[in-house]
Amino acid sequence: MEFQMNSAIKFRNNTKLLKKARQTKPKLLFKQIVPQKVVKVVADQRELFGYRAVSQPQKVTELDRLSLGKGDRIVLDLGDHQVGHFQVKVNSIGSPMDAPLWLHVVFAELPAELGTIHEEYHGLLSSSWLAEEYLHLDVLPSLLKLPRRYACRYIMLEVVDTSPKWKVTFSEPLFTAESAVSSKQIAELNSGDPLLDKIDQVSCKTLHDCMQNVFEDGPKRDQRLWLGDLRLQALANYATFDNQKLVKRCLYLFGGLTTEDGRISANIFTQNNPIPDDTFLYDYSLFFISTLADYFTHYHDTEVLQDLFPIAQQQIEQALQLVNQQGQVVLDSEWPIFIDWSQEFDKSTCAQAVTIYALRQFIELAQKMKISIEPYQVVLDKLTKFATEKLYNQQCGLFVSGSRREINIASQVWMALAKVLPPNQNHELMEKVLNKMFPVTGIATPYMYHHICTALFETQHSAEAIELIKNYWGKMLEYGADTFWEAFQPEKPNFSPYNSMAINSYCHAWSCTPAYLLRKYLPAEKNK
């Protein structure tokens, strides 16, 4: 998906808000991880991605007994997905080293990344994201400490070249994992269902690995603060780690870096000084309101609300400019909507629903701020009226989308979440979805699956929601996921939005929401 690129966009820095963002920068926690075992990655067509990691007899503590010559490689298995820094001692054996060591180090979340996938890379995203380094070591023994941060479970050390007179040994490999939070902070789910417990654990681990100096979308790739991801991460965070400062920091970053006309970028680069991207997404902008509202609901933090309400207001004002006389949201090609990676369904009804969803939350915030909500209530009514009268097909009981009156699942889900219909009709809407549109197809992200599940829970279809969580997230576990993935389409499991599985992120924050959904809705379900 290519977003707009416009170098004419002018940003302004709100120093007061950015100062508050700096003040809430977390102190990362570090944990030393010794790789658990040596593995070999072998091709296996029965595996989803064509490769499998097979345990080798060598012990990691006796790694230095293995001497590696030109072309030899070993793969270390950390035992789980980790984010952080790697070091290893490197020595030579044989004659004195009469040439530098030429070393290739590859970090992989999945075994397949260590297969041929790198060599064949023709993905849409930059190959610079493939986590590999080529290094010359002139002097051995040497402690190799790589300066960059990696997200991985597997680390391949490949000797590109030595000389015929000496070989290489490795010892004391160590991975220093880092996160803003500790896994020890979370109570176990104890749902009584081992699969749900496992899904919850892996969700928490996914969130944990994405909680760094900001809520990152994925620690392998992008490593960035995206607003759409932040909204879901924050919800999962309230239910688990409950780290208030990190959410606050991210809200202040977005609030402090708007365009001159007050728009919020879809994401912020935070490696160094924060830089807003020149990408703007309609739904993501509105989710600033949602994230602020969710934050306020959880913490009742009036300082943050007062600081950021004006920014939230700017977002809704910008969006409402796109509402026509009939109460219809008419999107601008300069401000596209995301909803899901799939480009194969019409998203205009989703835009209508997301606007209603965010406007409702905005009105709640406006009430807290004690400003007049009347003009907003008028637009909300118009928007809702257009949705129920023009987009809802009474006959089939579903919402249509676009000039071709397409019926897609995303429209129903977002309309259900926006609660445009009264509760009983909303229940029936999702009942229809279950009857006519399940099993779900054509949806490529856990992000959209999250919204389907939420819509089911919110319309009293908890059993079906739980079933969907088990089917969808459980399927990733079956395929060997240590953390949940950026993209997954069960009916087309090796789908990549970027035309290459090598570049997909296999620990992606927006897929962590079962931890939120299960903790929020499961107790009610149990008490039935």
Next chain:
Amino acid sequence: MEFQMNSAIKFRNNTKLLKKARQTKPKLLFKQIVPQKVVKVVADQRELFGYRAVSQPQKVTELDRLSLGKGDRIVLDLGDHQVGHFQVKVNSIGSPMDAPLWLHVVFAELPAELGTIHEEYHGLLSSSWLAEEYLHLDVLPSLLKLPRRYACRYIMLEVVDTSPKWKVTFSEPLFTAESAVSSKQIAELNSGDPLLDKIDQVSCKTLHDCMQNVFEDGPKRDQRLWLGDLRLQALANYATFDNQKLVKRCLYLFGGLTTEDGRISANIFTQNNPIPDDTFLYDYSLFFISTLADYFTHYHDTEVLQDLFPIAQQQIEQALQLVNQQGQVVLDSEWPIFIDWSQEFDKSTCAQAVTIYALRQFIELAQKMKISIEPYQVVLDKLTKFATEKLYNQQCGLFVSGSRREINIASQVWMALAKVLPPNQNHELMEKVLNKMFPVTGIATPYMYHHICTALFETQHSAEAIELIKNYWGKMLEYGADTFWEAFQPEKPNFSPYNSMAINSYCHAWSCTPAYLLRKYLPAEKNK
């Protein structure tokens, strides 16, 4: 050429001698070099190595006006060969960088190294010597300071990948050249012959670039202290930079790192703590004596003589164990002789001559040390007698070598240098060489050409020696040499001892000796 490899060899460190080596470690001199121009390397079959550097219109001062996307490259030309460290400022242009920069940097002594030569590398030496780096830069702008030292004239900056949203610019490239000496220290030759003056200049530059913390063989590859190279470098140094400490340091390093039975390694690794190689060469061991004798002749430094004479004595004693009853040196396969890279001629008569050559110098040193020279004189006579009676073919007036009584140029040259024949016969010997063996063929190194020239000068064939210098070293200039090469065979100009021109060293100390030969012998020639 594969030398012996034996992990059972035990070395002993002479701490007294090594301390003196440490005390004479030079303080390197640094010079900042701004690249002179931007060039493009183009294939050109008329060029010796198939490639040529073509000047480009861009100015180095306006480098940042060039923006480079995926696959783009620029080549900077330093204007001359340099040894040192490189830095350059890197920035992005366009949208904020949404992926790391994946950069490939290649350092080349010749344009051809930037051609396809790297990709096709199948040479005998480790590909780890090819001076290239692959780097990820996560944050731009950034000052890229590469930590390794390079020998190069050309620097290629190749953008492996960015993203479609931004490009890369470079600015303020800077190369910090380093050497133990300054070119300003040398008076010009002023021979009256522009070609000889140019050969002398390039010889001095070659030596300059190899004078680092030790006398290195070549700053591109090996980067090591070899004894055979040291002997010639020291001679050229006396005639030019006259850096006493560096020779002293290298002698102490060899003397301080012998095997338990007193043998000297052919070379020492000096990147970190000095480590002797497990390679032993018969002639190189004996050249410890020659280098010490030359040093003493030049500086009359009795402290160094007294410290190192015992080591010199060990070398001659080891060699003389190989002399049989008839006075013949019978080499051991464990202790081969080098003489030249070519493996196509018999080297046994060379071994006889080198032994005589070194023994003569040893006897001179022994006299200074006031120890009895008589037993050595006896062996010298035996060796000489065997040479004149068994190896010298009276009929043709040339020396034969090996069981097949081969007549090769190296045998004549080394016998001439060893002065086994009286002066008039020695003159005739080289006269015969000139008549029967010129133009020289089958010799692959400036190292052996140096000995041919010396033998000509020493037998009153100065004009022919000068002609040979002009033909041989002058030919490298014609091919565009900025510094003289490790290997060059005029009749087979793209010869590589390692089966790849990419791995040859194009600034190699043993090729610097015209600076010595011309300064030593030219004045006498002029005064004739």
